Amino acid sequence: MFPIVSKRPLNEAGTVLEYVIQAPLVAKKCLPGQFIVLRLDEHGERVPLTIADYDRQAGTVTIMVQPVGQTTRMLELMEPGDALADFVGPMGKPTEMEGLKRVCVVGGGVGCAIGYPVAKGMWEHGIEVDMVAGFRSKDIVILEKEMREHTTNLYICTDDGSYGEKCFGNAKLEQLIKEGRQYDEVFIIGPLKMMKFTSLTTKPYGIKTIASLCPIMIDASGMCGGCRLTVDGETKFACVDGPEFDAHKVDWDEIIARNAFYAGEEEEGKKHICRITGGVRNG
């Protein structure tokens, strides 16, 4: 079992929660960009989540979760002292940082929870990091302090202008590029549609652009092939070949369709949470 050490909301609206999990085996070796797979209990599904932070001494791993699906909504009901049945990793390849001097990380909404550890990892690696963090509105902004402390420049934008600049993240990125900022790489992480459009933004400028993807998967070790996507005309498995890929070569429409495959079952599953147990199932 993997005990929950602590839990806190990351914004006023409580749309994103941070969990610190006791998982010494994962904490020992994990690196920015890698992910874990968790299962709540015997009846749970296996869900991949990116590692947000880790403490090798304490043997803990931090994950950030937006409770929207069946599993994440049940996780929301769990508290410190409860334990997860399974927490396995690290999975996937770590973020490539070699040779990079100046990077812009663009995070969309809860994607900033994954963008932040990458930005922090790069910044600690001596890379100059600009971060563009886009949110719908002020009440869902997360990790502002953390991102500011671990980046060269942080630009917060909101769709409705309630905080930071009123624009989309990709528009801010384009403005920075037009102002003459030179980036060796743009790293994008957020909802699939946001990543698709941000990759279209950088394409005309020929800037190398990396996207972090977390499609539907079961084992996360290359066994099921459920996470396959097309990159540059070739089939890749996000779990072992990724999770990071050249955004300009990803077949975005295909992965958007594939990721929505179980949307109906997910909705049905969410109804079950309230109807049957009203909370986390025991056993």
Add this chain to the structure above:
Amino acid sequence: MANMSMTKNPMPEQEPLVRNKNFDEVALGYTAETAIDEAKRCLNCKQHPCVSGCPVNVRIPEFLAKVAQGEFEEAYQIVTSTNSLPAVCGRVCPQENQCEGKCVRGIKGEPVGVGRLERFVADWHAEHADPNAAVEKPVSNGHRIAVVGSGPAGLTCAGDLARMGYDVTVYELFHKAGGVLVYGIPEFRLPKDIVAREVASLEKMGVKVVTDAVIGRAISIDDLFAEGFEAVFIGSGAGLPQFLGIPGENLLGVYSANEFLTRINLMKAYRDDYDTPIKHHKRVAVVGGGNVAMDAARCAKRLGADEVYIVYRRSMDELPARREEVHHAMEEEVQFQLLTNPVRVVGDENGYVTGIECIRMELGEPDEKGRRRPVPVEGSNFVLEVDAMIDAIGTTPNPLLRMTTQGLEANRKGCLIADENGKTTREGVYAGGDAVTGAATVILAMGAGKTAAAAIDDYIRSK
């Protein structure tokens, strides 16, 4: 006096059109009377060719003699002296190519039902033996061995080493031990309680099982040696699914057999009380002709599909599946589209599968293995209307360990290089099963695990 009946005692089974709607075990097992009667068909011939036909050399005539006398526990002890997983083997071994294939009774008539009797004694033991009886724990020799992967190869190797007195730890990536026995082979062919029971009996013997452990990422092979393990056995299987490589294979409703079966078997997606989702497709094509293809087809039927097709490019004679599986699939109304090969998956405007364009094949000249090569019949293309396609055309070894372990070499197909004793290119590291051979059978993996256990023992003694 031997029972000279020319045919095996039939195996009681659930009715085909009942069982193709549930996941309960198909074969119900012999009664004690039937088992005694069947065991008496053994002539106890001098050469006992059946034993040499068994990859783990179960002492077949000896255990059959005990069954014939009604001494079932004694029979069980004889079987388990060389086979760690009798309840599994009795259910999934291709006996027709092994013990039973060599049985002299098979020359004129049917061979002795060795598999059914092996299953009988294992089930009898589980039902009658005292579960709290103290297990004779071997005296520890103080040497620690790590086993990577808890499938048939790993469990067998672990069991044999533990019996010799080694301190064995088995590492498994999934949350449950058993490998292909839990994620691949369906409940109706191999109930998961049986696998859990076999694992528990190893644990009682002192074997430690660590689940949720990714060897190659969380712990490297070097880490294992640094932690004090003196040898490592790799039984990581052949988990990487192959796809056909035809257009449309990423459409919605195309699965690897691994994904489809793992959702059902390991994650229990067919049950309402488990969270993992699964689609209940109406018309399903399974591409391939092996046991995995039969398993996938029969699962699809049980999920409520109206039409399920096996699409195979050769003919009935070349189907690599166990005969019993093909027979069961046919009884359950799985349809066979033989001499047929998919060329393209067809989808609708939303990306959902609507059919597979196939081409008819005919058998041409024999290939290097002597099997007649299938050749496309020009102009015979047609569309098979389905809403799902499951690729069951084989798997290759997972690359994670060879990518992350210095000195561990693999061949071009990704199979670890190991000699006949399982010794790899790295000192102290042994391997066996599908990780070395590519996808094969449970019993061959067990045979390899057994051989490697003996080789590891020699290696530790010679140090």
